[in-house]
Amino acid sequence: MQAKLSVVALSVAAAFALSACGKKEEPAPVAAPAPIATPEVVVKLGHVAPMTGPQAHLGKDNESGAVLAIEELNSQGLEIGGAKVKFELMSEDDQADPKQGTIVAQKLVDAKVNGVIGHLNSGTTIPASKLYFDAGLPQVSPSATNPKYTQQGFNTAFRVMANDIQQGKVLGEFAVQQGVKTVAIIDDRTAYGQGLADEFRKSAEAAGLKVVANEYTNDKATDFKAILTKIKSKKADLVFYGGMDAQGGPLVKQMKDLGIKAKFLGGDGVCTPEFMKLGGPAADGEYCSLPGMPLDQLAKGPEFKQKFNAKFGYEIQLYAPNVYDAVMVVADSMKRANSVEPAKYLPEIGKTSMEGVSGKIEFDEFGDLKGGAITIYQYQGGTLNYVATLGGSPVAAAVAEVKDAAQAVAGAAEAAGTAAAAAGADAVKAGTEAVKAGAEAVKAGAEAAKAAAEKK
Numbered sequence: 001m002q003a004k005l006s007v008v009a010l011s012v013a014a015a016f017a018l019s020a021c022g023k024k025e026e027p028a029p030v031a032a033p034a035p036i037a038t039p040e041v042v043v044k045l046g047h048v049a050p051m052t053g054p055q056a057h058l059g060k061d062n063e064s065g066a067v068l069a070i071e072e073l074n075s076q077g078l079e080i081g082g083a084k085v086k087f088e089l090m091s092e093d094d095q096a097d098p099k100q101g102t103i104v105a106q107k108l109v110d111a112k113v114n115g116v117i118g119h120l121n122s123g124t125t126i127p128a129s130k131l132y133f134d135a136g137l138p139q140v141s142p143s144a145t146n147p148k149y150t151q152q153g154f155n156t157a158f159r160v161m162a163n164d165i166q167q168g169k170v171l172g173e174f175a176v177q178q179g180v181k182t183v184a185i186i187d188d189r190t191a192y193g194q195g196l197a198d199e200f201r202k203s204a205e206a207a208g209l210k211v212v213a214n215e216y217t218n219d220k221a222t223d224f225k226a227i228l229t230k231i232k233s234k235k236a237d238l239v240f241y242g243g244m245d246a247q248g249g250p251l252v253k254q255m256k257d258l259g260i261k262a263k264f265l266g267g268d269g270v271c272t273p274e275f276m277k278l279g280g281p282a283a284d285g286e287y288c289s290l291p292g293m294p295l296d297q298l299a300k301g302p303e304f305k306q307k308f309n310a311k312f313g314y315e316i317q318l319y320a321p322n323v324y325d326a327v328m329v330v331a332d333s334m335k336r337a338n339s340v341e342p343a344k345y346l347p348e349i350g351k352t353s354m355e356g357v358s359g360k361i362e363f364d365e366f367g368d369l370k371g372g373a374i375t376i377y378q379y380q381g382g383t384l385n386y387v388a389t390l391g392g393s394p395v396a397a398a399v400a401e402v403k404d405a406a407q408a409v410a411g412a413a414e415a416a417g418t419a420a421a422a423a424g425a426d427a428v429k430a431g432t433e434a435v436k437a438g439a440e441a442v443k444a445g446a447e448a449a450k451a452a453a454e455k456k
Helices: 004-024 056-075 098-110 122-134 165-177 191-208 225-234 245-257 271-282 301-312 320-337 342-349 395-455
Strands: 041-049 082-094 115-118 138-143 157-159 182-189 211-214 238-241 263-266 287-291 352-355 359-362 374-380 383-390
Touching: 041 056, 041 098, 041 320, 056 082, 056 301, 056 320, 082 098, 115 320, 122 138, 122 157, 138 165, 157 263, 165 191, 165 238, 165 263, 165 374, 165 383, 182 191, 182 225, 182 320, 191 211, 211 225, 225 245, 238 245, 245 263, 245 271, 245 383, 263 395, 271 374, 301 320, 320 342, 320 352
Parallel strands: 041 082, 041 115, 115 138, 138 157, 182 211, 182 238, 238 263, 263 287
Antiparallel strands: 287 374, 352 359, 374 383
């Protein structure tokens, strides 16, 4: 009996042993895979302007506009084409010299930048544009106004401000409004200065003004007494200058020194704080123009001025808002194309429709800004004072038109409502009378039936 129990015990033990040996171990839990980081792509934007020389203050102003735009874009954490985008600015100095402009343009092409913001001057923008076109590289100029830039047939060329045709026309019309009869014209022989002067001349002559003198200087000159002495003998009512502030300021000062009583008028190149600084008291009361509406009258203008001044510690000189907009046009086109590759986002630039700091931005088939309002300013006490906005579609006029239309619609609606209410009242009255007449007819019928029954 004891032997049997021992055998049973051994059998049970063996069974437990076999059971233990055959038991599968539970696998260790597998750790969740680490999230895959979103790849980052660097987008290089070239920026070109004169960073040295007489126009360096304008070049720095342009660069600051680009810096502000890029910092804001990077703060947004944009993703394009499945990658996080980091914008970088590659800034180059063309010294406002056409030859240097093509040298730095080739440098940007070789660096394979994703797009170009610039150049500042028409004289450097136009020759550089051929290199960008050959490379298929989008170029958005914030300030090159010579019409030739967008008339070369380059689908890579765009600008975010009115051109010289639009500006020259308005300046000629403004001169007529000021009672001017005779005008002397000076330009600096650059693509910008000569281009603006030529367009002003066409407009002035078409409006009946007589051009009594055509004089020329250059964008490095500081002494204008020889040409001003010639102009003084012509006794012109107005001196028009096509060029930049570095020459415009001393020119207007020397006009006063020589006793020239003619008024002075210039384009955007002299519509700057630097012109007033260089011209001193002689600048007071004179006029200039700027493409677009005043920043203070634009939806995004005051906020931009505040941010710009807070960051850089100085007032906007001239084109910084347009440079900021040019950067945003490129970024917006990349987002819509979902690509930062030039060939893929280039077609989207022409489809741009956005509210920029400088106003509404849409391009025509040539790459020119649609609309093209021009604002006239007067130098007074060291500040630029708004005079009028001519051409284009001024915001104030548009607002007034909308307001007038709204009032007209409201008036029409009120009149229609009054008429409808009167018609309704008449209908109710007529219905009431009809019901009353029907009731009387029923009553008469009942009485007739009763009389007939009584006769029977």
